[in-house]
Amino acid sequence: MNRIADTSGPVRAYQALSLLVVALFFLQPVLAGQFQYNDKPDYIDIHEITANAIFALLILQSVLALLARRAFGIGLFALNLLIILLAGAQIGFGYAARDNPDRLAIHLPLGVALFGLGLAAALFGWFDLRGQSTNPDEPGEEAAEHVA
Numbered sequence: 001m002n003r004i005a006d007t008s009g010p011v012r013a014y015q016a017l018s019l020l021v022v023a024l025f026f027l028q029p030v031l032a033g034q035f036q037y038n039d040k041p042d043y044i045d046i047h048e049i050t051a052n053a054i055f056a057l058l059i060l061q062s063v064l065a066l067l068a069r070r071a072f073g074i075g076l077f078a079l080n081l082l083i084i085l086l087a088g089a090q091i092g093f094g095y096a097a098r099d100n101p102d103r104l105a106i107h108l109p110l111g112v113a114l115f116g117l118g119l120a121a122a123l124f125g126w127f128d129l130r131g132q133s134t135n136p137d138e139p140g141e142e143a144a145e146h147v148a
């Protein structure tokens with residue numbers, strides 16, 4: 001697995017920020033466990049503040065993905081846009097759950113999915129996973145070595 005070789009500012013900033021965002025995605029269910037099952041109702045406010053922070057940071061992360069598109073490829077920018085869209089829906093379902101707890105049936109699995117997508121967005125920022133094809137018709141770096 002090849003590390004992204006480019007060490008320019010936007011690449012480095014993206015790498016750091018994407019790890020922070022993954023950590024915040026991980027924090028969300030931890031906080032939910034506290035206000036939902038551990039008798040700490042105030043933690044819902046921290047969950048809400050974290051949600052807003054995640055959304056703002058995702059916008060910044062997308063801008064960085066766009067600036068660093070030569071290193072990452074434009075696909076990572078597209079992935080970040082998808083994550084913003086789903087995070088917006090996630091926040092909507094979170095507020096909707098105040099009046100209608102049924103909405104948690106979407107909010108919870110979408111939270112898990114967002115963690116996975118956030119992790120993927122971070123991994124693509126650190127590693128060049130695009131040249132991993134072993135299909136000789138579509139040689140990536142390793143496949144090309146085999147052919148040679």
Ligand code: HEM
Pocket residue numbers: 025028029032036044045047048050051052054055087090091092093094095097098101104107108109110111112114
């Ligand atoms: C697996 C991860 C998550 C779990 C288990 C979870 C769980 C919950 C629960 C139980 C509620 C309370 C709903 C109610 O009022 O009854 C809630 C509210 C909320 N969640 Fe999440 N959540 C998760 C991830 C996220 C993420 C990733 C975001 C945003 C990026 C988010 C944003 C919100 C918001 C904005 C609310 C409304 C807060 C309020 O009413 O003040 N959640 N969540």
